[in-house]
Amino acid sequence: MKLRIASFGVVAVAAWFLPYQLDLYGIHVMDIAIVFALLAVGLGLAMGVGGQINLAQVAFFGVSAYAVAILTTKAGLGFWTSAVLALLAAALVGIFVGIPALRMQSHYLGIVTLGLALAFTNWVTNSTLTGGADGISGIPVPPVFGIDMSNEYLYYYVELIVFALALGFAGFVASTGLGRRMRAMRDDSLAAGAVGAPVPILRMTAFVLASLYGGVAGVLYAGLIRYVAPETFSIANMFLLLAMVIIGGRQSILGCVVGAIALSLLREALVDFSVYAQLGFGIVVVLMVVFAPTGLAGIPSRLRRVMRRTATGERAVLRPFDPGQADAGDRVGASLEISGISKHFRGLSALADVSMSVAPGEIRGVVGPNGSGKTTLFNIVSGIYSVSSGSASVDGRVVTGRRPHQLSRLGLARTFQNLRLFGQMTVRDNVLVALDRSSMWAVWRYLLWPVGVLRGERDLRARADDLLTRFGLTDFAGAAPRSLPYGIQRRLEIARAMATQPALLLLDEPAAGLNGQEVAQLSEIVRSIRDSGVTVVLIEHNMGLVMSLCDRVTVLASGSVIADGTPAEVAVRPEVIEAYLGDSMNTDEIAAEVESEVAR
Amino acid sequence: MEVFFQTLVGGLGFGAVYALVAMGFSIVYRTMGLVNFAHGQVVMIGAYAASTFYMSAHLPFFVSIPVAMVVTGIVGLVIERVLRPLENKDFDLMLIGTIGFGMVLEALATIIWGATGHAVPTPVDAEPLDLFGIRVRTYSLVVLGIAALATVALVLFLQRTKRGAAMQAVAMDHEAATAVGIHVGRSNAIAFAIGAGLAALAGALVAPMLYVNPTLGGSLGIKGFAAAILGGFGNIPGAIVGGLAIGVLDSYAAGRFQAYSELVVFLVFTVVIMVRPTGLFGERTVNRA
Numbered sequence: 013m014k015l016r017i018a019s020f021g022v023v024a025v026a027a028w029f030l031p032y033q034l035d036l037y038g039i040h041v042m043d044i045a046i047v048f049a050l051l052a053v054g055l056g057l058a059m060g061v062g063g064q065i066n067l068a069q070v071a072f073f074g075v076s077a078y079a080v081a082i083l084t085t086k087a088g089l090g091f092w093t094s095a096v097l098a099l100l101a102a103a104l105v106g107i108f109v110g111i112p113a114l115r116m117q118s119h120y121l122g123i124v125t126l127g128l129a130l131a132f133t134n135w136v137t138n139s140t141l142t143g144g145a146d147g148i149s150g151i152p153v154p155p156v157f158g159i160d161m162s163n164e165y166l167y168y169y170v171e172l173i174v175f176a177l178a179l180g181f182a183g184f185v186a187s188t189g190l191g192r193r194m195r196a197m198r199d200d201s202l203a204a205g206a207v208g209a210p211v212p213i214l215r216m217t218a219f220v221l222a223s224l225y226g227g228v229a230g231v232l233y234a235g236l237i238r239y240v241a242p243e244t245f246s247i248a249n250m251f252l253l254l255a256m257v258i259i260g261g262r263q264s265i266l267g268c269v270v271g272a273i274a275l276s277l278l279r280e281a282l283v284d285f286s287v288y289a290q291l292g293f294g295i296v297v298v299l300m301v302v303f304a305p306t307g308l309a310g311i312p313s314r315l316r317r318v319m320r321r322t323a324t325g326e327r328a329v330l331r332p333f334d335p336g337q338a339d340a341g342d343r344v345g346a347s348l349e350i351s352g353i354s355k356h357f358r359g360l361s362a363l364a365d366v367s368m369s370v371a372p373g374e375i376r377g378v379v380g381p382n383g384s385g386k387t388t389l390f391n392i393v394s395g396i397y398s399v400s401s402g403s404a405s406v407d408g409r410v411v412t413g414r415r416p417h418q419l420s421r422l423g424l425a426r427t428f429q430n431l432r433l434f435g436q437m438t439v440r441d442n443v444l445v446a447l448d449r450s451s452m453w454a455v456w457r458y459l460l461w462p463v464g465v466l467r468g469e470r471d472l473r474a475r476a477d478d479l480l481t482r483f484g485l486t487d488f489a490g491a492a493p494r495s496l497p498y499g500i501q502r503r504l505e506i507a508r509a510m511a512t513q514p515a516l517l518l519l520d521e522p523a524a525g526l527n528g529q530e531v532a533q534l535s536e537i538v539r540s541i542r543d544s545g546v547t548v549v550l551i552e553h554n555m556g557l558v559m560s561l562c563d564r565v566t567v568l569a570s571g572s573v574i575a576d577g578t579p580a581e582v583a584v585r586p587e588v589i590e591a592y593l594g595d596s597m598n599t600d601e602i603a604a605e606v607e608s609e610v611a612r
Numbered sequence: 613m614e615v616f617f618q619t620l621v622g623g624l625g626f627g628a629v630y631a632l633v634a635m636g637f638s639i640v641y642r643t644m645g646l647v648n649f650a651h652g653q654v655v656m657i658g659a660y661a662a663s664t665f666y667m668s669a670h671l672p673f674f675v676s677i678p679v680a681m682v683v684t685g686i687v688g689l690v691i692e693r694v695l696r697p698l699e700n701k702d703f704d705l706m707l708i709g710t711i712g713f714g715m716v717l718e719a720l721a722t723i724i725w726g727a728t729g730h731a732v733p734t735p736v737d738a739e740p741l742d743l744f745g746i747r748v749r750t751y752s753l754v755v756l757g758i759a760a761l762a763t764v765a766l767v768l769f770l771q772r773t774k775r776g777a778a779m780q781a782v783a784m785d786h787e788a789a790t791a792v793g794i795h796v797g798r799s800n801a802i803a804f805a806i807g808a809g810l811a812a813l814a815g816a817l818v819a820p821m822l823y824v825n826p827t828l829g830g831s832l833g834i835k836g837f838a839a840a841i842l843g844g845f846g847n848i849p850g851a852i853v854g855g856l857a858i859g860v861l862d863s864y865a866a867g868r869f870q871a872y873s874e875l876v877v878f879l880v881f882t883v884v885i886m887v888r889p890t891g892l893f894g895e896r897t898v899n900r901a
Binding site for chain 1: 647649694695697698702703704705707708709711712713714715716717718719720722723727830831834837838841845871872873874875878879881882885886889
């Protein structure tokens with residue numbers, strides 16, 4: 013950390029004294045490079061942190077630069093008034109371009125944003141308002157306390173200060189709650205919603221952030237060049253910007269800056285061989301993507317990993333679960349009432365008129381053959397699917413028709429059958445995302461009260477460490493989830509769900525893939541969770557676990573409830589045995605088996 | 613009414629080209645889950661290759677097309693080999709890797725053929741046909757015919773041959789396909805070569821309708837991609853319908869809004885895709901998104 017601050021200081025001092033070493037052309041190149049660095053930071057926030065494919069970054073840049081040009085030359089407004097309006101315009105366009113992200117992702121979003129960027133270029137090339145292909149010249153020099161800003165040396169300092177502030181803000185966002193939620197959304201948007209991150213708002217936030225950085229870059233560009241023309245905002249420049257972000261490392265804000273500065277300077281150095289420069293950039297991008305997907309910024313940590321492999325350290329161990337003081341107080345968990353839920357996928361009926369009610373503080377098992385609709389039921393209750401008919405309510409509040417993140421707020425948490433951890437975040441961050449219960453309204457603090465954000469972070473970290481200790485995961489806090497053994501990943505997912513402090517916990521096949529000892533630990537963990545005042549509903553195929561752990565069991569077959577009762581009652585019902593085992597089994601034998609399981 | 617039909621017919625020629633481009637996208641995507649953003653540039657290489665063989669080597673136009681298809685097929689195999697580690701992986705990386713390839717191809721074309729580009733004389737200079745007062749360019753009919761033939765050939769290949777069936781299997785589950793003994797790498801390479809071949813076909817056919825230059829691939833690729841998404845990504849009949857739809861929309865927008873046609877096309881496309889994110893026919897055979 014100290015090293016980091018020191019190197020920041022060195023770079024800042026170097027940047028401050030850089031102009032003394034440069035001629036007029038050199039400082040002009042640097043001024044342009046800073047503009048691109050701002051664009052790259054915005055793109056990095058949207059793509060690297062938020063996972064939103066944004067190929068309209070040059071359009072945000074263009075909207076703001078053109079807004080400044082039009083407002084100053086045609087409407088006669090002052091430069092800084094125009095600049096503020098230009099930022100607003102860029103943010104509005106950001107919201108507009110971001111709307112499709114609510115409905116689609118990945119390549120769909122890529123082509124839509126690229127199409128909108130093309131539409132923008134098409135408009136500015138043809139409209140008389142924007143001066144057509146000739147562009148707009150004669151933008152006034154921005155007035156700064158009577159200093160002559162047409163001097164590019166002095167302009168460099170203005171840019172440098174703005175850039176330092178913008179970079180600091182981006183780093184602040186990326187390393188605190190908002191950025192963590194965005195990264196969770198990038199890694200797995202379903203799971204992010206399930207732990208309470210409001211995915212639609214976060215997607216819009218990613219685009220608004222990108223557009224604001226594009227807007228600031230546009231204002232600085234208009235003030236620097238004092239002339240705007242369509243080719244600056246072309247698709248070719250968009251791809252160049254993309255190359256900067258990828259080569260630098262999209263998931264690291266600093267990486268984006270390094271990539272942007274490096275490529276801007278290189279492009280300038282190779283300006284007489286622009287075709288070969290393009291060829292070179294293209295080849296480097298391809299090689300980076302194949303061999304170093306995390307970009308330049310990822311190389312140090314890769315090297316470190318190689319070093320660590322050779323070094324011998326203490327082995328991390330999974331500590332036993334610590335039930336702690338199971339002081340539930342008067343909390344008993346929430347009740348769950350499912351009434352008449354049906355779900356059709358096109359013609360296929362997955363659930364038909366399913367009803368069940370779970371009492372507060374109960375451990376309820378949901379069993380049934382594969383394809384009987386158990387996970388569909390969970391997906392409906394947790395807000396991932398909509399219902400065709402019927403409703404579910406938790407503690408009397410209807411939950412069907414709400415978004416997963418809203419349900420998380422109502423005290424509902426779940427795990428997933430096929431593990432949905434945030435793969436590119438550490439174990440601690442996985443838990444932190446879920447611990448963070450702040451509402452999105454609290455983002456105002458990022459602009460007006462950063463200290464409050466930092467305080468909240470400190471508090472969250474302390475609680476994350478407590479939770480990791482409770483689940484015996486302390487040794488793995490800094491590890492990537494995918495590097496961990498399967499059993500530990502399963503436990504982490506439960507820890508993450510518990511971090512949301514739920515009143516109702518849905519576990520989807522928590523014992524799948526666990527060995528005997530781990531199943532016993534799981535059983536202990538689930539009981540302790542219930543004792544701390546949480547109702548638990550679990551889907552499970554491990555009948556031994558279900559019989560010994562659950563208070564009541566609901567049996568689903570072909571989308572309908574065929575039995576409901578205590579484990580001992582349910583297991584001997586002929587229709588259950590038929591659904592599970594076919595009808596040739598001897599009922600009495602199973603009854604005896606169940607008796608012995610229950611006795612254990 | 614006559615103007616209506618005139619623009620409709622006018623859009624079909626380009627629509628057929630977009631459909632071929634979209635089919636190229638789709639065949640690669642459905643087989644290996646790779647969205648090839650360099651596809652437009654492969655089309656451009658195809659246009660250059662075909663027009664060079666046609667104009668400089670004086671090959672007959674319809675002989676220069678298969679030669680160009682061989683050229684782009686090789687380009688496709690190179691792209692596939694280099695990007696193989698990314699197949700079925702992180703989408704962002706794929707997007708960026710293929711965009712990188714697009715930059716390389718565009719730069720190569722500029723180095724080989726120069727930045728200015730050239731016009732290609734139409735190989736079919738028959739008089740326009742007159743159908744009930746609507747003028748139809750004969751060349752447009754030729755393009756439509758070839759596109760239709762290519763579609764039929766592709767569908768027959770996918771459904772009637774063992775190799776095609778193997779590719780369908782890889783599309784549905786590449787791991788299961790490996791388990792039953794299909795060489796997934798080879799299947800992907802063939803898919804990529806076919807996609808690149810279709811790109812050359814599209815490029816060669818569009819060359820006499822446009823001015824051939826290194827940036828040709830950009831807008832053709834994006835519109836072809838839009839067509840593929842509009843029809844339902846990975847869906848072959850969808851690609852045809854999507855391509856014709858974009859072509860007709862383009863032609864209308866050009867007639868009605870002149871210079872603003874691109875703006876209108878992409879705004880309409882955005883709205884349509886917002887309403888139906890899976891496209892008109894949906895992703896039927898593969899569900900990767």
